[in-house]
Amino acid sequence: MSHGEGGSILRQPKSVWAVAFACVIAFMGIGLVDPILPAISKDLHANPSQVELLFTSYMLVTGVAMVITGWVSSRIGPKRTLLAGLVLIVVFSALAGSADGVNGIIGFRAGWGLGNALFIATALAVIVGAASGGVGGAIILYEAALGVGIAVGPLLGGLLGGISWRGPFIGVAVLMTIAFVAVITLLPTSPKPTRRSSLADPFKALRHRGLLTTALTALFYNYGFFTLLAWTPFPMGLSAHQLGLVFFGWGLCLAVTSVFVAPRLQVRFGTVKTLYVVQGLIALTLVVMGIGTQSKLTLILAVIIAGLFLGINNTLITQAVMKAAPVERPVASAAYSFVRFIGGAIAPFLAGKLGEQISPNLPFYVGAGCVVIGILVLASGRKVLARVDEPEEPAPTPADAGRLLVAVDAGPAGTAVVRHAAEVAAQRGLAVHLLHVRETEVVGDDAVALEGDVDAEQLLGERLAQLRAAGVTADGEIVVSVGTHPEVARLILDRAVRLAAPAVVIGSSSHPGLHGLLGGSVVAEVSRHAGRPVLVIDPAADRLSPVTG
Incomplete structure (x- = not known):
């Protein structure tokens, strides 16, 4: 069970890199102005409370705009929403850099906040949707963009602000223009959501x-x-x-x-x-x-x-x-x-x-x-x-107890995991309980579902059919995780205890070291805490490796 860990972080389409670059610039938006607040106050003869309105207008409009982003995206599609946000950031950051008074900057920061809301609300979902080199790698790129943007924003603000308080605003406009050209050129048009959101829903x-x-x-x-x-x-x-x-x-x-x-x-x-x-x-x-x-x-x-x-x-x-x-x-x-x-x-x-x-x-x-x-x-x-x-969660019935627990995800390793699990179940005379964890990945202040309800149901049905075709008695369920891989591991471990499973079968990670840094791989966490045999399937080598819990 790799849960989107397959694929290299660097093996991503150019469109993913384009959006990730835009994310870096967008995440600079909050910290970018910190170093230039005193300079704006001095040069434009404004008191601190007036200058602080740069934050107030930005945050207020961003918050209100968050209510409409779903409504907009469900009507014009994620790509157009993303591009609209980029255009607004370019225009209003450039206007802020050319303003002659603090009131103008305050107003233009409000427009910047609207653009940032449209962009940030759709960026993570767009990156995940465009990823063909592994969803896990795309999410790591987004996490990296988040980290670099937040950290480098004040540094760039201080560097350009040391020349002029206008520098950070103009710098963002230039960088976001480059990002806009890259995104509109490289990112394919995404389909509109099947369901339109209502403004009243939030x-x-x-x-x-x-x-x-x-x-x-x-x-x-x-x-x-x-x-x-x-x-x-x-x-x-x-x-x-x-x-x-x-x-x-x-x-x-x-x-x-x-x-x-x-x-x-x-x-x-x-x-x-x-x-x-x-x-x-x-x-x-x-x-x-x-x-x-x-x-x-x-x-x-x-x-x-x-x-x-x-x-x-x-x-x-x-x-x-x-x-x-x-x-x-x-x-x-x-x-x-x-x-x-x-x-x-x-x-x-x-x-x-x-x-x-x-x-x-x-x-x-x-x-x-x-x-x-x-x-x-x-x-x-x-x-x-x-x-x-x-x-x-409902307690297992007596008929469920003692079943082999098999954890599968939506990756290509799932077929090999189920095939080996069927062999183990047949050898030991066990029925199988198939568990599919539908993940919601949390990155900073945002979250994205890595799999839809319909796709999860279809995958579970296909894997159950594979087991039954091999002559194994099997049932299954879908559970939802929110967070990183330790959360997925916790759900698997909880189900193993509830079912009194004699063993757990799970697929190996393609690069556990990297995901271990990002919170621990699923396999490592399950193996460490299972308290029962864990059978790890390596789909690349097409073999099973027992790990004693």
């Missing part, structure tokens, strides 16, 4: 307590997040180059923990428990920044360290949303983003006002208080969120 989805709870938690957390991001450059008193380096360190820490650390903590301690601890640490960091506002070293270290916690939180709260919401992923994502970006929109302007009129320390204390409120909101929904880490 608002209806908020009736579900689990989704509303996680969205409100994210709203208060985002207030603290954007207080740190938008207000800190002013009391730091650093140059554009220096600010770029500080926020490069922040972005690098965020990217690393989002991809490498969050999945391991989720498996070890659970999603919700980890969120309590991490958000508590974020609140504590903001308190330290409030106490040490007059110390540049304190602020620098706190910003970089906060990146470690923010990366973990972003990934895990997205997982919690996708697990808690009993609606389609795009609808859940739109509803969640709409609510959480409200916090990101309010924080910069209010922090600027508090810092100007009362005390530069106060914005950090208020930010910490909001994060604590978010923790309390999360705790208020603990009952409805229990299913995030402990899904309610």
